[in-house]
Amino acid sequence: MRRWTVVLVVSAGLGLGFLLERKPIAIDAPLFQRQVSPGPLSVSHAWLEGNCAACHTALQSAEAAKCIGCHATDINLLQRQPTAFHAAIGACSRCHVEHQGSSPRPVAMDHATLADIRLEAVREDRDDPSNRRLLAWIDQHDVAAEIAPTHPKVTSEEAALDCAACHSTKDRHQGYFGGDCAACHGTSSWTIEEFRHPSPSSVECVQCHQAPPSHFMMHFEMVSKRVAGEHDARVDQCFECHQTTSWNDIRRAGWYKHH
Incomplete structure (x- = not known):
């Protein structure tokens, strides 16, 4: 019994000594980043390769605040009507996807996503009367769409988007056709396959x-x-x-x- 006690004491002492003498293991940060990175960055962001903290905090996805820190002063982006809407989005990574390599452009224009982002903000502020009216309109049109779609090419959520906020400078109709763009246009393509000009003999x-x-x-x-x-x-x-x-x-x- 005494012999086993001595063995246990010696073993415990050796283990304690090992713990006291052990030095912290240095982590090769670049190697670690390469192992966890889902892929190379786009050409525009290639200069940030390996600098994860430029866009991420530990164990988090890319943060919009860090995107805004770089792009908030981009005059070409924020002062042109077609792209000025970015100033009010605050959810950059919903459309701008990175780590897909240098070939694809990390942008996917998805009107449904824009509508979702906008509606999330609206639902968070239901105290605003205009927000309550918008949500009520969407609920009513979701039901109506199952019977007879008001706008077959867009969802009720997309129909709530203000098309003119981004596209009025591209309005070839010069306002003559009104503001209900979705009556003819869809969100997947600007052109309208069904569109027919007046008679070729038209002179107007x-x-x-x-x-x-x-x-x-x-x-x-x-x-x-x-x-x-x-x-x-x-x-x-x-x-x-x-x-x-x-x-x-x-x-x-x-x-x-x-x-």
Whole structure:
């Protein structure tokens, strides 16, 4: 019995000595980062490769606050109407996905995601009367959509988006068709497959189309008329040269882009 006691005491002493003498194990940070990284960064962020803390805190996904820290002063992003909406999003990684390598651009324009982000903010502030009205409208239209879709190409959530907030500078209708973009357009594509111009013999082009600046200069006299072979055409007589299939489909000349 005494012998086993001595053995246990000696073993305990050796173990204690090992613990006291053991030095901390140094972690090779770059190696560790390479092992846990899901993949290389995009070209724009390649200079941050290996600097996880630039976007992440420990054991967390990328934080919007760190994205904003770099991009909040990006004038080209925040002062142009098509992209100014980024200032109010605050959920960068929902659309901008990283660690997919240098080939794909880390952007996926997903209107459904934008609607979800917006609705999350609305639901968090139900005290706002306008937010309550919006949620009630969506609930009503979700039920109605099961019977007869108001806008077949968009969801009720997407229909709540303000299209003009981003696209008014691209509105070729110049406001003549109203603000209900979803009555014709969908969120997956800007073009409308079902769209048909008025009759090819229509002469009311100027109701919707405006001639480019070149048509009000000598370019119209020296080039445009000659290409179409219409030497007596006026600027407001679009139909004399242009086809309804495409703005660049010129009668008797075919596809010709010269503006």
